[in-house]
Amino acid sequence: MKRSIVNEIIRESDAFMRSFGFVMPPFAYxxxxxxxxxxASDGAMIRDHMMGWDITDYGQGDFDNLGLFLFTLRNGTAANVARGMGPLYAEKLLISEENQLSPMHHHIYKTEDIINRGGATLVLQLYTRTEDGVLDDTAPVEVMTDGQMRTLKAGEHLALAPGESVTLEPWHWHAFWGEGGKVLIGEVSNVNDDRTDNIFHQPIGRFSQIEEDEAPLHLLVSDYDSWL
Known part of the structure; x- marks a missing residue:
């Protein structure tokens, strides 16, 4: 992705989040x-916990059709989990454009609540996984939606209107997109590590390759290793 496109997505996404009353923390700006x-002074947690802007085309160069906007507001680490202290959770805001696919994947450790915070309809396609992690395209999928357990057919679409949510466990293979417009999505989970805890069904990357055609407005979390 070109840096100029990333900068424009940041501006547009910030305005979209603000339209629903969400304002990013001061470090975002x-x-x-x-x-x-x-x-270098007192903010190493931002870097080390990968908090901040995250715009990905999954390394495929087609953000409009295969991509996602994210902002990580807070996050813990595996070390926190090991000692049972410190932040044991993560929170993100995401934006999915109309028909913009976040591709099929599951997590090894992360359980997450995915919440439609406003806008259009959020659609998820769900499968369960076998004991060895393979996508099971025949078995029914049991999933919790706002305190109600539901059973879906393998690959069935789950539509979430604004205010509705779903709890995804590590065994849930899932893909999602906006339907009827763009969607503001909340994600609340246990500690999140995007470097290691995303298992994609197809061999794609988690982060974008950035072409530096202009200076960055704000750094992405994927910039931190090289810039900070």
Whole structure:
């Protein structure tokens, strides 16, 4: 992706989130230079916990059709989990454009609530997985939606209107997209590690390759290793 496109997505996404009353934390709006200084002084958690802007085309160069906007508001680490102290949770805001696919995947450790926070309809396609992690295209899928257990057919679509949510366990293979427009999505989960805990059905990447055609407005979490 070109950096100029990333910058424009950040601007548009910030405006969309604000239209629903969500304002990002102050560190979101730091310039790259200011964020570097913040990390060097007292803000290393932002870098080390991968908090911040996250825009991905899954390395395929087709963001409009295969992509996702995310902002990680808070996150813990495996070390927190091991000692049972510190942040044991993560929270994100996501935006899925109309018919923009977040491709089929599951997680190894993460259980997440996916919440339609506003906009159009959020549609998920769900499968369960076998004991060795393979997508099971025949078995029914049991999934919790707002406190109600539901049983779906393998590959069935689950539509969530604004305010509705679903709890996805590590054994849930899932893909999702917006239907009828763009969707603001909330994600609340246990500790999240996007470097290691996304298992995709097809061999694709988690982060975008950035072409630096202009200066970054704000850094992406995928920039941190090289910029900070």
């Amino acid at each position: 730091l310039t790259p230079e200011a964020l570097k200084a913040r990390v």
